[in-house]
Each structure stands twice: as C-alpha cells, then as structure tokens.
Amino acid sequence: MNIIIGIIFVFSVLSDQLTKIWAVNVLKNGESIKLIGNFLRFTYAENKGAAFSILQNQLWFFIIMTIVMLVVLTYIFFKTKNITNLSRLSIAMIAGGAIGNFIDRLRFGYVVDFIDVRFGSFYNFPIFNIADSFVVCGTILMIILILFNKFEKSEINE
Secondary structure, X not given: OXXXXXXXXXHHHHHHHXXXXXXXXXXXXXXXXXXXXXXXXXXXXXXXXXXXXXXXOOHHHHHHHHHHHHHHHHHHHHHOOXXXXXXXXXXXXXXXXXXXXXXXXXXXXXXXXEEEEEEOOOEEOOOEOHHHHHHHHHHHHHHHHHHOOOOEOOOOOO
16 A cells, blocks of 8 residues: 555645646636636646635745655655554645645745636636645545544554
C-alpha cells in the first residue's frame, strides 16, 4: 500500500505542475476554453492568496505556513505507527497538493489556477487547480476518517 500512496503523492505533484505548464502556455493570453457549455471551462488566473483568494499578497506567510504544515504532516506520516493506510493516503494527497502550490509560489510569487466552474448567473465557483483538488479531497477524507474514528487503527484490528 505504501507504494500506491507514494505513486499518488508523486502523481498529485506532477499532474498539477504539468497542467499548470499547459495552462500558462495555452490560456495565459486571456481566452477561456469551454468544456461543458458555460458550466466548466479552463480560464487562466493568477492567485496571490489562498483558497477563494483570501489573504492576497501574503507570499511569505504562505511559504512559512506550507513548510510548517509539511513538517507536521511528514512527522505524522512517518512517526505515527498506528494510523491507517487511508489516513496515510489523505496525508499524501494534502502534502502533494500543498507542494504543487508551493512550487508555484516559489517560482512565480503566485499560484496558477485554471479550472473554472460556473453555475449560470447564480454562482461562479473560485477558479482552482489540480493541487487544490488534491488538498480538498485529502482533507475531506481525513475529516471523515477522524469523525468515524478511523484515522488510527483500533486495538481490536491489530
């Protein structure tokens, strides 16, 4: 299972960075590519903040917080003996996504976003990227595991 978790970690970083390279090369000129009508399109955006563009222009804050978070996640991943494989997977997904956006912040001073989901004139979801998707999915998985007391292996299962 550790090999699969490692593959997913590497995949999260590589797929994020490769899709961002594509977005910069194809979308930076300002035109969107419609995929599913007006619901899903690719639109280039530069995000100097965090999720939903909060905390704009706080580059050093994000760099320091990402390093701290990665140190904590790495410690939990390698030093906690009784966490489940799904818990390790959630950590790998969060860490991979965090590293993908961290690379952008170091290279550009902002994060490249390009996945644009719109619900007509009702609601336009903030533009995001593959790394954001891994962070969100990994976090949701971790929350579910914690809520259902499945983050750590129970003594009965050992």
